[in-house]
Amino acid sequence: MVDLKLIEDLSNAFGPSGFEEDVCRVVKKYTGDFDLVNDAMCNLYLRNRNFSGKKPVIMLDAHLDECGMMVQSILENGMISIIMLGGFHLTSLPAHSVLIRNEKGEDIKGIIGSKPVHFLTDREKNDCSLEIEKLYVDVGASSRQEVMEDYGIRPGDPIMPDVTFSYDEKHGICFGKAFDNRLGCACIVETMKELINDDLHVDVVGAFASQEEVGMRGATVTSQQVKPDLAIVFEGSPADDYFFAEGLAQGSLKKGVQIRHMDRSYISNGEFIRLAHQIGDEKGIKYQDAVRRGGSTNAAKISLTNQAVPVLVLGIPSRYVHSHYNFCAMEDVESAVRMAAEVIRSLDENAISTILKKDMLV
Numbered sequence: 001m002v003d004l005k006l007i008e009d010l011s012n013a014f015g016p017s018g019f020e021e022d023v024c025r026v027v028k029k030y031t032g033d034f035d036l037v038n039d040a041m042c043n044l045y046l047r048n049r050n051f052s053g054k055k056p057v058i059m060l061d062a063h064l065d066e067c068g069m070m071v072q073s074i075l076e077n078g079m080i081s082i083i084m085l086g087g088f089h090l091t092s093l094p095a096h097s098v099l100i101r102n103e104k105g106e107d108i109k110g111i112i113g114s115k116p117v118h119f120l121t122d123r124e125k126n127d128c129s130l131e132i133e134k135l136y137v138d139v140g141a142s143s144r145q146e147v148m149e150d151y152g153i154r155p156g157d158p159i160m161p162d163v164t165f166s167y168d169e170k171h172g173i174c175f176g177k178a179f180d181n182r183l184g185c186a187c188i189v190e191t192m193k194e195l196i197n198d199d200l201h202v203d204v205v206g207a208f209a210s211q212e213e214v215g216m217r218g219a220t221v222t223s224q225q226v227k228p229d230l231a232i233v234f235e236g237s238p239a240d241d242y243f244f245a246e247g248l249a250q251g252s253l254k255k256g257v258q259i260r261h262m263d264r265s266y267i268s269n270g271e272f273i274r275l276a277h278q279i280g281d282e283k284g285i286k287y288q289d290a291v292r293r294g295g296s297t298n299a300a301k302i303s304l305t306n307q308a309v310p311v312l313v314l315g316i317p318s319r320y321v322h323s324h325y326n327f328c329a330m331e332d333v334e335s336a337v338r339m340a341a342e343v344i345r346s347l348d349e350n351a352i353s354t355i356l357k358k359d360m361l362v
Contacts, residue, residue, distance in 0.1 A: 002190050002333050004167055006030050007174060010182035011165040014101060016068025017085040017214045019158040023064045023185070027208060030189050033196065034206075043218045045225065046188065046206030048196060055203045056352055058344060059228035059309075060191060061219060061298050062184025062235070063212030066177065067322050069159035071100065071137075074148060078141035079113065082159060083132065086213030090130035092323040097162040098137060102152040109162060110137040161324040172254075172330045179318040179326040181212065184234030187316070187336050194341040201348050202230070209298055219298035223305040230272075230310050230347070230355060232340050233299045235260075236328070237290070237315030251317035253328065256286025257335040258315035263292035265300035269310035271355045276312055279342045286335050290315065310355045314339055 006026075015023040020042040027044055028036055035047045042064065067086030074080055080100070095114035099107040113136045137159065141147045148154060165176035188206040195204060205226050209218030223231075237260070241252035251258050259276050261268050280287040299311040314336045319327040353359060 002186060002330065002337060003030070004330070006189060007183065007186050007333070008165040008167070008176070010185050011176035011178055013178075013182070014099070014107070014158075014160055015064055015066050015178065016070070016158045016160050017065040017211045019068070019101070020064040020210045023182070024208070027185060027189065034192065039221065039225070041218060041221055042210040043222050044206075044208035045222070046192060046208070048192065048204065051203050051205075053203065055201060056229040057226060058202045058204055058347065059223070059226045059231040059302070060188045060204065060206045060340065061209060061222065061231055061233045061302060062188050063181045063209045063218060063298060064185060065211055065213050066160065066180070066182070067213050068161075069098070071153060071155050071157045071159065073155055074144045074153070075136070076144050078143050078147050079136035079138060080110065080147065080153065081133070082135060082137055085158070087322050089322065090132060090135065093135060094130070096324050098159050099162045100137065100139065100153055100157055100159045102157055103154065104152055106152060108139055108151050108153060110139040112136070113138050163324050167330075174328050174330060176326060177324060179316070179328050180236035180238075180321040181234070183236040183316045183318065183328060183333055187234040187314070187333065187340065190337045191340045191344070194337065195344060198345060200344060201352070202344065204344060212298055216296070216298050216301045219301040223302045223309070227306060228302070228309055230352070231299070231302045231312070232343070233297050233302065233311055233313045234336060234340070235297045235313060235315045236318045236321055236326075238295070238321045239317035239319040241317070242319060250288060250290040251315065252288060253317055253319070254331055255288045255317070256332060257339045258288050258290045258317055260297070260313035260315055261289060261291045263295045263297065265296035266303055266311070266313070268313065269355060271357070272310050272312045275346065275351060275355065276339060276343055279346060280339060283338070283342050285338050285342065287339065312343065
């Protein structure tokens with residue numbers, strides 16, 4: 001069973017792109033049985049203490065960061081101008097609360113301003129267009145001096161959604177923020193714990209990447225450092241069952257781990273997909289296939305490392321990612337962990353050679 005407290009702590013952690021330190025500390029808290037190191041970019045590398053260094057390496061990837069914002073400037077009236085860290089849609093932001101972390105490490109609560117309906121013109125009431133330059137965070141101050149001196153807020157301070165995790169035990173539903181991709185981080189931890197005593201044909205490295213939401217920057221570094229032969233990418237994938245009818249939806253809650261065949265930046269390895277299908281069918285692991293018209297994951301960077309790396313992308317369907325509030329089903333998280341663990345257990349010399357296409361021309 002996946003540790004619910006792990007997911008809670010990861011979801012609640014402060015971690016916009018470039019400010020992932022708190023998330024790293026949560027990972028450390030739950031991985032005492034492993035060797036864990038970080039680099040200057042806040043990427044984390046998790047290894048079993050019996051890591052041989054002599055077997056093919058499979059890297060488990062997930063990104064640490066979440067969509068957030070940064071203080072861009074402070075107006076004379078105390079309103080705070082912001083800039084995006086990642087891909088929020090602007091219409092999801094007004095009237096929601098946020099936390100600004102100042103240089104002292106204090107979290108200051110603010111509200112993304114929304115003009116009251118009483119002051120809207122008829123034209124404004126029907127205009128849903130927004131510009132980031134016209135969104136401001138209000139912390140309750142009345143001047144620029146007060147914001148800087150009393151609240152300790154300055155340009156460059158990071159901002160995240162103000163949301164607290166909860167779990168609906170009756171229905172098995174998690175509620176919180178940053179399921180893209182703290183769910184993936186949880187899956188790395190749980191998969192490595194599942195495999196800790198197994199005699200495998202591969203060495204497993206967990207790589208928690210920073211700054212995915214601003215251009216998959218962390219994975220550019222982790223893939224160069226780990227130099228994997230194979231990789232599994234965990235992702236909190238956008239659920240589409242709220243928007244599409246059955247048959248069109250490919251990311252539905254409670255229908256299992258999502259196996260991604262392609263997106264805007266990556267086409268999967270067919271043999272890796274076939275192996276995942278076989279494992280799912282044999283082990284009774286629920287899965288659903290996804291062919292995405294858009295989106296991307298760290299697979300885009302990892303797959304292009306060295307002489308190419310086959311990547312299996314496993315998603316946990318999550319509603320309303322890249323917004324304040326997310327839903328996911330606990331059973332889908334567990335399906336992702338089971339799928340990854342069983343796929344890794346099945347990676348013998350023949351399976352690895354097949355995925356790497358070593359005998360393709362023979």
